[in-house]
Amino acid sequence: MKPVGAIPKGYDAIDGELAIGGRKASDLVAEAGRTPSFVYSRDLLSGRIAHLRNHIPDRIGINYAIKANPLAEVVEHLEPLVDGFDIASAGELRLTQSLGIDPARVSFAGPGKRDEELEAAIAAGATLNCESEGEANRTLAIGQRLGKTPRMALRVNPDFELKGSGMKMGGGAKPFGIDAEHVPALARQIVEEGAEWRGLHIFTGSQALSEEAIIDAQTNVLKLAAQISDDIGERLTKLNMGGGFGIPYFPGDEPLELKVIGEALAEQVADLPDALKDTELCLELGRYIAGEAGVYLCRVVDRKVSHGVTYLVTDGGLHHQLAASGNFGTVVRRNYPVAIASHFSAEPAEVVNIVGCLCTPLDRLADKAHVPAADVGDLVAVFCAGAYGASASPAAFLGHGPAAEMLV
Numbered sequence: 001m002k003p004v005g006a007i008p009k010g011y012d013a014i015d016g017e018l019a020i021g022g023r024k025a026s027d028l029v030a031e032a033g034r035t036p037s038f039v040y041s042r043d044l045l046s047g048r049i050a051h052l053r054n055h056i057p058d059r060i061g062i063n064y065a066i067k068a069n070p071l072a073e074v075v076e077h078l079e080p081l082v083d084g085f086d087i088a089s090a091g092e093l094r095l096t097q098s099l100g101i102d103p104a105r106v107s108f109a110g111p112g113k114r115d116e117e118l119e120a121a122i123a124a125g126a127t128l129n130c131e132s133e134g135e136a137n138r139t140l141a142i143g144q145r146l147g148k149t150p151r152m153a154l155r156v157n158p159d160f161e162l163k164g165s166g167m168k169m170g171g172g173a174k175p176f177g178i179d180a181e182h183v184p185a186l187a188r189q190i191v192e193e194g195a196e197w198r199g200l201h202i203f204t205g206s207q208a209l210s211e212e213a214i215i216d217a218q219t220n221v222l223k224l225a226a227q228i229s230d231d232i233g234e235r236l237t238k239l240n241m242g243g244g245f246g247i248p249y250f251p252g253d254e255p256l257e258l259k260v261i262g263e264a265l266a267e268q269v270a271d272l273p274d275a276l277k278d279t280e281l282c283l284e285l286g287r288y289i290a291g292e293a294g295v296y297l298c299r300v301v302d303r304k305v306s307h308g309v310t311y312l313v314t315d316g317g318l319h320h321q322l323a324a325s326g327n328f329g330t331v332v333r334r335n336y337p338v339a340i341a342s343h344f345s346a347e348p349a350e351v352v353n354i355v356g357c358l359c360t361p362l363d364r365l366a367d368k369a370h371v372p373a374a375d376v377g378d379l380v381a382v383f384c385a386g387a388y389g390a391s392a393s394p395a396a397f398l399g400h401g402p403a404a405e406m407l408v
């Protein structure tokens with residue numbers, strides 16, 4: 001037997017079945033018209049923002065990083081709840097435009113922005129977080145050609161990282177951001193050339209579950225931002241402090257205690273260095289906002305025994321849930337939180353392997369999981385599916401097509 005991750009809070013049972021947003025799993029997939037289906041909960045999304053507002057000082061804005069879950073209904077639901085949106089492609093820019101989101105609330109990060117993308121962002125009035133000297137110079141030139149003042153921030157590649165994070169995005173050689181020592185000269189050039197100076201962006205990593213590591217990184221971010229601003233000799237208009245707040249996926253993972261992070265931030269903002277006294281501050285979070293608010297539902301299509309091992313073969317798989325299969329940035333495969341949604345209240349009765357329908361041994365949803373008895377037709381739930389699920393999995397692989405997605 002291998003343990004599975006803990007099921008996030010906010011899910012309960014109706015008539016013994018898993019319920020999401022007060023509705024039974026079987027009703028939800030009936031409404032979706034098919035399995036597999038991603039179901040996202042409005043209540044859990046709103047609750048997560050409320051939790052953040054409760055603990056993070058008012059002085060610090062909360063941005064949503066759209067790449068975590070770009071479903072239009074999800075972004076639309078978050079629109080009145082968050083302060084800003086972080087995007088990383090022209091496609092995500094178009095999404096914010098189609099939803100009528102004020103471009104002044106949108107900042108565009110990410111390496112390798114093409115000229116068309118820079119042009120679209122400048123024309124729209126979104127802020128460009130430039131990732132290199134070359135990109136900053138292309139932005140300035142395109143702004144001149146369009147006769148429009150670009151809003152520009154610089155993404156800094158800091159000399160430190162977010163310790164213990166699942167994906168490190170700062171410290172050492174990186175494709176992201178501009179090495180800290182080159183930032184002041186470039187910032188002065190941007191200001192001199194008449195662009196609107198929108199400050200600094202420092203993102204150090206993702207999926208951290210240590211409050212101490214996050215507080216350390218935030219302390220370092222504020223210190224570095226103040227130092228760079230002093231070097232620039234300009235008041236810092238804005239600082240995107242990054243995020244990296246993780247969620248518990250695996251057995252033994254503990255949720256972050258936001259209160260601890262919030263208290264440390266409150267101390268820091270009460271005593272900001274001069275350079276940051278009037279600076280607009282924000283955090284950018286994707287996974288922490290959306291991850292636990294989503295469930296992936298798939299159906300058992302076959303039940304078989306091979307060499308004494310029972311397999312539940314589902315119509316889902318890594319083409320929708322690459323991370324849960326263990327093939328997205330993990331070294332040792334561990335079980336996500338999974339459950340038999342059709343018998344959510346039942347006691348565990350057997351040890352099974354739950355797999356997907358793709359013809360590859362990589363397609364595993366749970367290994368040796370102790371679950372209630374399940375048969376063909378029953379629904380399986382994979383939790384923590386609200387971020388980097390549907391949009392970060394190879395849906396075209398093997399031609400089964402994408403999963404349905406719904407917000408309830």
Ligand SMILES: *Cc1c(COP(=O)(O)O)cnc(C)c1O
Pocket residue numbers: 065067068086109110203205206207242243244245284285286287288387
């Ligand atoms: C991916 C990314 C995020 C979101 O990260 P999460 O771990 O989902 O919170 C935020 N900012 C930048 C620059 C990113 O690349």
